[in-house]
Amino acid sequence: MTEQAVGRLAGRAVGDAGPDAAPAPEPAASPEQVIRNVLADLPRHRGVVVDSPPGAGKSTLVVRAAAHIAETGEPLMIVAQTNEQVDDLVSRLCERHPQLTVGRLSASGYVAPRRMLELPGVTVGTRVQDLGDPDIVIATADKWAWIAGRTWPWAIVDEAYQMRSDKLLRIAALFDRALFVGDPGQLDPFSIVDGDRWSGLSWDPLQSAVSVLLRHNPDLPVHRLPVSWRLPASAAPVVSRAFYPFTGFRSGTGPGERRLELATGGMGTVHDRALEEAARSGWALLELPNRHSVRTDGEAVQAVALLAERLLQRGAVAGSEQGERPVTADRIAVGAAHRDQVAAIRNAGLPPEITVDTANRLQGREYDVTIVLHPLSGRRDATAFHLESGRLCVLASRHRHACVVVARAGIAELLDAHPSAEPVQLGVPVKFPDGWEANQSVLDHLAAHRV
Incomplete structure (x- = not known):
C-alpha cells in the first residue's frame, strides 16, 4: 500500500462502510467462518478491515493473522x-506461537517490563537494525513514524479506530498490504488540536485511520466479528442496540452461563441493594438525588468508592x-469521564489494586465488575x-459479569433539554450511533434496575 494509495483517504462515519463495502454478516454468523474469510482475503486485497464489538477477540485475530502471515516466510510489521498494547501483543504471540521470533521496537526512554525480558525469541531495540531479522516487528504508530529506508510486504494495524489518519499516512510507505482491526463503537482518536478547520475535507487528519481509508478505498472488504466473548448475555443486547445499531452482535454465552454471587449478606443499604441487583441481573443504577453539582461531585465519588469497597467485603465470586x-x-474497575474525577475517586481510599481511570485509558481492557460514574x-x-x-x-462494555x-x-430531563443539534458541516458523513440516542437507549434499560 503506497503513500499515494493511502493518500486517497477520507472519513467514514461509524456504521457507514461505504457504498461498495462488503455487507455486514448476520449476528448468527460463525466467528470461525469470519476469521477464515479474513485470512482468505488478505492476499487478494491491498487492505482488509475487520470491525469488532467489545471483547470479540481482536487480539486473538491479530495473533492468528500474524502467525498465518509468518508461516509464508514473509516478514511482518505490527502497529x-x-x-x-504492544507489550500485550508480544506476550500473546510468544505464548501461542513460541517458534516465532519477535522484535519489539521501542523509543529510547522505554523500559521493558520483566515479563518482556523473560520471553524467548524476543529482542528489544530502539532501531530496526538492532533487532536482527525477526519474523515479526512490533511497535507503536508513533515509533513507526520514525522508521525509513525499509519496507515490509505485510502490516497489521491493531486498534485501528484509535489511530488518527495522519499517523497512518506517515507510515503508509512502509508496507504493501495491511489488515486493519478495531472497534468502530469506541472513542474517536484523541487530539488536543481543534479540528474544525479540516472538517469536511477528504483527508481530515483527526478522523480515524479506518474512516479515512474506506472513504477513498470503498472496494476494500469489511468483515465484522459477530460475537462478544466478554459481555454476558445480559449486556450484549443492551450494548449492541445502543452503540452498534447497524452491525449487531451477540454474546458468546447464554443466559445463566455467567453468574455473580455475594458470599455474605448485606445490611439493606442502597449500596448493598445495588450490588445485589447487579449480581442478579448484570446491571444496576444507583441513583442519587437530582442536583446540579461540581464535576468532582463528593457524594457521587463517595458512592462509587463505597460500592467498590462493599463488593470486596461481601466476597463476590464470579462463575463462568x-x-x-x-x-x-x-x-x-471504576470508570469516569474526567481525570479530576478519577483523582477524587482514587483519593477516597480504594485499594490500589482496583483500576480507576478514564474511558480513554480503560479502552481495550476487561474486568469482572465495573462501577461507572455516568458522564452526565x-x-x-x-x-x-x-x-x-x-x-x-x-x-458500559468492560465487564464480564456486572x-x-x-x-x-x-x-433524562437533561437529555430532553439538550437535544442532539450539532452543527451540520458539508462533506462530513453523519455519525452513527448518535450520542443522544445511545444515552437514551442505555438510560431506558437502566431504569428497570434503578436502586
Missing part, C-alpha cells in the same frame, strides 16, 4: 497505539465458562464531549 474465581480487587451525572448541560457515544460505550452505574437523577 499498535500504546506501549501497553472459565470456572469459579473470587472477584479480587484487580478484577474491579449532575450536569447543567449536555456537551458534545459528554454525549459522545464512544465514551459511554467504553464505560456493571453498576452511579448517577444523579435528572439525566
Whole structure:
C-alpha cells in the first residue's frame, strides 16, 4: 500500500462502510467462518478491515493473522497505539506461537517490563537494525513514524479506530498490504488540536485511520466479528442496540452461563441493594438525588468508592465458562469521564489494586465488575464531549459479569433539554450511533434496575 494509495483517504462515519463495502454478516454468523474469510482475503486485497464489538477477540485475530502471515516466510510489521498494547501483543504471540521470533521496537526512554525480558525469541531495540531479522516487528504508530529506508510486504494495524489518519499516512510507505482491526463503537482518536478547520475535507487528519481509508478505498472488504466473548448475555443486547445499531452482535454465552454471587449478606443499604441487583441481573443504577453539582461531585465519588469497597467485603465470586474465581480487587474497575474525577475517586481510599481511570485509558481492557460514574451525572448541560457515544460505550462494555452505574437523577430531563443539534458541516458523513440516542437507549434499560 503506497503513500499515494493511502493518500486517497477520507472519513467514514461509524456504521457507514461505504457504498461498495462488503455487507455486514448476520449476528448468527460463525466467528470461525469470519476469521477464515479474513485470512482468505488478505492476499487478494491491498487492505482488509475487520470491525469488532467489545471483547470479540481482536487480539486473538491479530495473533492468528500474524502467525498465518509468518508461516509464508514473509516478514511482518505490527502497529499498535500504546506501549501497553504492544507489550500485550508480544506476550500473546510468544505464548501461542513460541517458534516465532519477535522484535519489539521501542523509543529510547522505554523500559521493558520483566515479563518482556523473560520471553524467548524476543529482542528489544530502539532501531530496526538492532533487532536482527525477526519474523515479526512490533511497535507503536508513533515509533513507526520514525522508521525509513525499509519496507515490509505485510502490516497489521491493531486498534485501528484509535489511530488518527495522519499517523497512518506517515507510515503508509512502509508496507504493501495491511489488515486493519478495531472497534468502530469506541472513542474517536484523541487530539488536543481543534479540528474544525479540516472538517469536511477528504483527508481530515483527526478522523480515524479506518474512516479515512474506506472513504477513498470503498472496494476494500469489511468483515465484522459477530460475537462478544466478554459481555454476558445480559449486556450484549443492551450494548449492541445502543452503540452498534447497524452491525449487531451477540454474546458468546447464554443466559445463566455467567453468574455473580455475594458470599455474605448485606445490611439493606442502597449500596448493598445495588450490588445485589447487579449480581442478579448484570446491571444496576444507583441513583442519587437530582442536583446540579461540581464535576468532582463528593457524594457521587463517595458512592462509587463505597460500592467498590462493599463488593470486596461481601466476597463476590464470579462463575463462568472459565470456572469459579473470587472477584479480587484487580478484577474491579471504576470508570469516569474526567481525570479530576478519577483523582477524587482514587483519593477516597480504594485499594490500589482496583483500576480507576478514564474511558480513554480503560479502552481495550476487561474486568469482572465495573462501577461507572455516568458522564452526565449532575450536569447543567449536555456537551458534545459528554454525549459522545464512544465514551459511554467504553464505560458500559468492560465487564464480564456486572456493571453498576452511579448517577444523579435528572439525566433524562437533561437529555430532553439538550437535544442532539450539532452543527451540520458539508462533506462530513453523519455519525452513527448518535450520542443522544445511545444515552437514551442505555438510560431506558437502566431504569428497570434503578436502586
